[in-house]
Amino acid sequence: MSGEIATSAWSSQQEAAALAAPSPAEKRRAFDWRMLLGLLLPVAVALLWEAAVRFGLAQGRLVPPPSRIAATLWALAETGELWTHVWATLWRIAAGFALGAVAGIVFGALSGASGTVRRVLDPTLQALRAIPSIAWVPLFILWLGIFEASKVALIAVGVFFPVYLGIAGAILSVDRKLVEVGHVFRLSRVKLAKRILLPAVLPEAVIALRSGLGLGFMFVVAAEFMGASEGLGYLLVDGQQMGKPDQILAAIIAFALLGKIADSLLVLLTKPLVRWQDTVRERL
């Protein structure tokens, strides 16, 4: 519960920053005001909890008040410890996401484009997908050691499957009618892929990458739980072992912020590719 309180207290600052950004249309401003309504409940709960601890109505030992979480986060940031952990985690996610996403895109594209490849490849991949990814951990540690390689491999496996499924599914669901337009203009297979299939699958590909990235964040925690000396996941385990709930919540907040920023960055980077879409625009 308190995790939620703290998260929202922080995301309120983030939202405020987003609001401060120049809005292109004057009309949007009215909408932005209503977005603030979402902050009402969590901020109120956070303030209530803060007050309850201040006035001695609650101890706040296991559920620290927002001010103490902020102070912990601040202290971690000041000593530079936080950045070491953040960079360790981000590096692992970036490496794992890159590997998993590239493999997912390649295999997904092959499987979506060719029926033969799909019949050969897909059943095996689906069977592998049914294995909980965490189950690979012991094997990866035996194969790749207890350091970075096994962690990156686990994250890559986690990212691979949603990306593979998303890309293959997107290619299979491309509108036959648009493909026919390509046939009418006698596009070669390569040109058909470049001029019709690729742009048609981009929106779904972006969604696949986003869910892959989300799983990447999930698996980085799992990877760091299994023995790491740095990283936000380590901070979580350390907080548990040392009995420091404020440190755990600080790490959780850091995860929330990093995850949101990474996702927004991905959306921002891919936005030019899908701006033609005729859908509800803001799907964040």
Place this chain on the structure above:
Amino acid sequence: MLQLEHLSKTYADGTRALSDINLSVREGEIVSLIGGSGCGKTTLLRLIAGLDRASGGAIRLDGEALSGPHPSVGIVFQEPRLLPWLTVSENIAFGLDHLSATERKSRVRHALEKIGLSEHAERWPRDLSGGQQQRVAIARAFVTNPKVLLLDEPFSALDAFTRASLHEHLLGLWEETRPTVVLVTHDVQEAVTLADRAIVMQPKPGRIFDELPLTLARPRDKTGLAFESSVRRVLTALDHSLNTSRQQPQRERDRQAAALWW
């Protein structure tokens, strides 16, 4: 000249969509295929476009047998089928990849003027109305200067006003290069407005029931008596094709009557 010889199409499930279609369309002629649903009009068009394969018979364009999509054959579908990630002008230029950039630009600009959408050149298809989108689709087919243009009920989803204005746009474009046009429609008015000849088709299996020449002068006066009587003639033929599908076609009966008289 576009020639269809003993063309037939049987689907994998045994449905006979078309049987023994024989038709020749002169260069620059506008022919309208008309008939009830399920009489194979669209199938016939897809065969000519090369999107489906005939089960038997041949399609020839100026003597050359067509097997698959051909650069001289363009098609406009029932839906605009614009590529949503390309702007209006990019959509029109879609089939002009082989041309130089300047030639491409001038053709697109000219087509945009012709269909009256110059100011929308850089917009996305999603920003256009249904009628405007269909105009872009027609322009996309015309800019490649096809010898044969196939139209598959391209106006059926539009309201009467939009349809009438699209008829004018279509004829305006047609005047320039005078391609052979095969128009599938279920709208008799539309057939009489546009076509030089109406081919009435009959279902199960799809076949040609009757041919009616429409020799009205262009531009056609839709309120005139000649127009009215042409519409009535096509309607009568259509009626016969639908109600008396087991009876023999009109011409066959005439021939038998003539034989009896002799």
